[in-house]
Amino acid sequence: MSQDRCEQCAQPTAAYDAIHYGSVEGGYRLLCTQCFNAEVARRHGVTDFENVRLEPIRMVDCAGDAHQFHFQMRLLGTMLALDAFEIQDGFRAGYEFRIIGKPEDDVLTLLGRLVEKMRRTLAVKDLAINGSQFQIRDQTVRGLISSDPAGSGDIPVVVVDGREIGWDDFGRMLAAFEGWQFRLELRDLADDV
Ligand SMILES: [Zn+2]
Structure with missing residues (x-):
């Protein structure tokens, strides 16, 4: 798995956790999700936002197959996007889910809503x-x-x-x-x- 380093905190950052942040005029920096959120919060003056990292969870689908889900929470100005996804070779692959909330939303409540959505989908096969x-x-x-x-x-x-x-x-x-x-x-x- 190839890993770049976050240009802010210098931590190795997997492709699924890396965001190119910036603009065409000012250039782009590769940031980890945590540093990206901190930067967006600073720029938009968002103070009541929990910049937490959510640990992966394992869920079993209706066929009995286990899936490991990773999370990425991104602060997008006045919106908060919480994604769950599977990973293959360092990239998103397989099931992907998203819910949208507000920066001040309780992260665990959002996570609960997302997991509920994941459960509904994993309970059926098309x-x-x-x-x-x-x-x-x-x-x-x-x-x-x-x-x-x-x-x-x-x-x-x-x-x-x-x-x-x-x-x-x-x-x-x-x-x-x-x-x-x-x-x-x-x-x-x-x-x-
Ligand atoms: Zn970082």
Whole structure:
């Protein structure tokens, strides 16, 4: 896992915990999440904000598989974004969740809301396995649009049930529904789907 150092506190910082902070004019600095939050708090005059680091937790999905979730809480001016995500090779991969709060919100209350959202999602699977092939279990599939680092860059991969599915494989799943209609709605990561 390659780690850069935070340019503020000089601590080794994993890619998922590093933020490029700054502007086109002033240039960018690589900051760890804690230093990023401190900088944003200072700049926006936010004083009633708990800049805490949340330890990873392990949760089990409805198929009995365990998932290790890391957290990142970012102060974004008048908003607080709390993310939970899995990590592979130092980068976000698999399930990802977000909720939005206010800087003065109690962090444990926000965390409780996020974990509740994670539980709801982990309790259902939209895909079923048929032999060695995944297929859409029912008539709804929810997922996250992601990118394939090994791909050409303009073809996405989707993450369904925390599992990365190639665009072609997703197409094959839809082929089982030839003649059906569909409605595709795009939602922010913080929204419920
Ligand atoms: Zn730092």
